[in-house]
Amino acid sequence: MKKEVKEKKVLHKVKKNWVVIGMTSVTLLGACYVASQNIDATSTSVVAHADVIGKVSDIANINANIINISGNHVSSTNSANFTVSITNKDPFGNYIPAGTKIVMNFDGNGNDTLNNTFNYKTYTNFNQINPFTVSNDGKKIIFTTTRNLYPGTYNINLSLTAKRVGEDGGNAQNTDSHSxxxxxxxxxNGANSNISKDSLIVTPGGKNNPESGTVPTQVWNIPMYKKINPSGPDDSSNWDVANIGTDDYPQSGINENFVNLINGDINITNYAPAVTGKNGKLYFPVVLEYHGADDNNSTAYKLIMQGGLDNNLNNYRLFTIENGKYVDITHEPGINISIDSSDTVTADVSQSNYKDKLLDFVGFSNYTDLTSVNYVHTWLERLDKNGNISSYFQQTETHIVPVPSNKSNSWIVAPTLTVYTDENGKAKISDGSLINGVSVYKTTNNGFTPLDASHLSIDNSNDVDSSDGVNVQSDSTNTYEVSYKVDGNSTPVKRTVYVINPYKEIHQNATLTATVKYVDEETGASIYPEKSSSVTYSSDGLNDSRDGSTEWNGWTITNGQKDYSINTPQVNGYKLVNDSDRIISGTLDVNGSNVSKTVLMKKISDDSGSLNSAESSNAQSSSAESSSAQSSSAESSSAQSSSAESSSTQSSSAESSSAQSSSAESSSVQSSSAESSSVQSSSAESSSAQSSSAESSSAQSSSAESSSAQSSSAESSSAQSSS
Structure with missing residues (x-):
């Protein structure tokens, strides 16, 4: 721990070696850009079909959310952060209307309403254009769209912190957490719908008691260097210049625009309108520094600046010093740089590992008026060991002065001009529009005196003001440089004119689908695969990149058909809940949306199945009884046949015996053989009858045939005996 503290002290000492670069002469390098102006060329009318004129999108194509991106715990020192988002997914290019509202409602919490419980602010990230106005009525935060929003996603960010005990407007009596x-x-579009519900765990902070004494921070607007060898000469051969510039605002321009300090203060300076950045803007830097190594009781919480600042977040960076060198930590975990609707830029370091380090928050301010004094306000918020936040205010003061080589001459400030073509790619630009917005000054020893526009004329327009207009290719930009004269004398300052054709031809396919689902009425489970019908519309159109709107040439069907009729299938064991769902039909029209239908089906009762089972059992029983009866009848018939045969044989034998004794004996033997055969036949028949009814019938037939044959044999034998 002691080693870490020592290292901080060394870094702080190194920082003290940074000194001011004194610039005694500055060279004029480029045009002065002050503020961008936009001009729309007169548009020609476009005749559109009824189905191609933009309209309000169906709500089925809209998705709105307020998403918590930081967690549900919020306190006076820990914010809950949200992304407020609305997305337009309309396949036909229709729009979300201006006036659409996303509402965050805190009503229903007793006394814990919005204004009693929270402080909040809104901001944008990543250079997004803010499409919302933000308001509140004490219970709700209301985000209202300011214009029609064509297909795409639009965001704004929200940050909530808990009000402290005793804070104005708050109702917290203690620091207990509550939900x-x-x-x-x-x-x-006139209809309200709920998106989501959630809760926050709120822990109010204690009363804020700002610390007294010296705050380890400073702010400046000067270029810097440190001596490579602290004991060496103070010239460029021994300078290590700190590069705090960006692509838009190069370090070389910072050095050239800087003139000197006023009264030796590093935050009160003179700058000259000499060098512009890549976008043509005049600029100077602002640096808010925090000396974490010298702050024994607190750590950095937020570094904030406001006043004439650039609105591109890519031009804001956060540095620390490691091993005597600047290190860019802008994108390190826990660091969040944002800009809100009032152009206040904040570097939140409260969740990072750098809040007790030396920090330099760097931004750039632009100016438009050469006669004004430019102020940038800064605040350092610190968090002490007891959870209290204190805020320390500072500011920079920048005066604009002529460069030494341009005193007693004229000077102009020429803002960049942007002109848009019509749908045909043509723009007509007048000389008046080229002069409008350009300011003229007479330089003096100490500053600038404004002149009226009568002193200004166009020197060279590069034909951007041609009477025939200028033509620009689709989705392209032509760039022109316009030079001017002041009182007939040429000036080195040029105005950049961008002529933009924002239109481009596009082709789009839009597919709509009607989908039918089949589910169990009670469980909601799918009981049959989905069935669907689709149609694809196609169109060519002219898209305007400024707002995303498109003029379509008419939609035609290129696949499928718009009318659909989907038959409901028969599902084994189920029947329809609603008979009207036997056929699902409708139309998928242009500018419409997808259709989804759920068909409910219920299980068929099991009672009818039990009845069929009983009937089957009875039928089997009846068949068995019939078979048994047939078998008994067959046995009886066979027995009677056998008895008759035996009686006939005995009678024949008696008659034969009275005539011829030997013949009778022979006949008696034959009769015994016949009886034996008959008994065997009867036994076989009985066995067959027990097996089945059909076999019993067959056995009866066989028995009858056998019995008849035996009877014939007996008769033959009797005849022989008589003979």
């Missing part, structure tokens, strides 16, 4: 509920609603 606060909120809901999110969408108000769209």
């Amino acid at each position: 606060v509920n909120y809901s999110t609603d969408l108000s769209y």
Whole structure:
């Protein structure tokens, strides 16, 4: 731990070796850019079909959310951060209307309403154009769209912190944690719908008691260097210049624009309108520094600056010093740089590992008026060991002075001009529009005196003001440089004119689908695969990149058909809940949306199945009884036949015996043989009858045939005996 503290002290000492670069002469390098102006060329009318004129999108194509991106715990020192988002997915290019509202509602919490519980601010990230106005009525935060929003996603960010005990407007009596509920609603085209519900765990902070004494921070707007060899000469051969410049605002321009300090203060300076950045803007840097190594009781919380600042977040960076060198930590974990609707830029370091380090927050300010004094306000917020936040205010003061070589001459400030073509790619630009917005000054020893536009004329327009207009290719930009004269004398300053054709031809396919799902009425489970029908519309159109709107040439069907009729299938064991769902039909029209239908089906009762089973059992029983009866009848018939045969044989034998004794004996033997055969036949028949009814019938037939044959044999034998 002691080693770490020592290292901080060394870094702080190194920082003290940074000194001011004194610039005694500055060279004029480029045009002065002050503020961008936009001009729309007169547009020609476009005749559109009824189905191609943009309209309000169906709510089915809209998705709105307020998403918590930091967690549900919020305190006076720990913010809950949200992304407020609305997305337009309309396949036909229709729009979300201006006036659409996303509402975060804190009502229903007793006394813990919005204004009693929270402080909040909104901001944008990543150079997004803010499409919302933000308001509140004490219970709700309301995000309202300011213009029609064509297909795409639009965001704004929200940050909430808990009010402290005793804070103005707050109702917290102690620092106990409690839950606060909120809901999110969408108000769209006259209809309201709930999006989500959630809650926050709120822990109010204690009373804020700012520390007294010296705050380890400073702010400046000067170029810097440190001596490579602290004991060496103070000239460029021994300078290590700190590069705090960006692509838009090069370090070389910082050095050339800087003139000197005023009264030796590093935050009160003179700058000259000599060098512009890549975008043509005049600029100077602002650096808010925090000396973490010298802050024994607190750590950095937020570094904030406001006033004439550039609105491109890519031009803001956060540095620390490691091993005597600047290290860019802008994108390190836990560091968040944002800009809000009032152009206040904040570097939040509270969740990072750098809050107790030396920090330099660097931004750039632009100016438009050469006669004004430019102020940038800064605040350093610190968090002490007791959770209290203190805020320390500072500012820079920048005066604009002529460069030494341009005193007693004229000077102009020429803002960049942007002109848009019509749908045919043509723009007509007048001389008046080229002069409009350009300021003229007479330089003096100490500053600038404004002149009226009568002193200004166009020197060379490069034909951007041609009477025939200028033509620009689709989705392209032509760039022109316009030079001017002041009182007939040429000036080195040129105005950049961008002529932009924002239109481009596009082709788009839009597919709509009607989908039918089949589910169990009770369980909601799918019981049959989905069935669907689709149609694809196609069109060519002219898209305007400024707002995303498109003029379509008419939609035609290129695949499928718009009318659909989907038959409901028969599902084994189920029947329809609603007979009207036997056929699902409708139309998928242009500018419409997808259709989804759920068909409910219920299981068929098991009662009818039990009845069929009983009937089957009875039928089997009846068949068995019939078979048994047939078998018994067959046995009886066979026995009777056998008895008759035996009686006939005995009678014949008696008659034969009275005539011829030997013949009778022979006949008696034959009769015994016949009886034996008959008994065997009867036994076989009985066995067959027990096996089955059909076999019993066959056995009866065989028995009858056998019995008849035996009877014939007996008769033959009797005849022989008589003979």
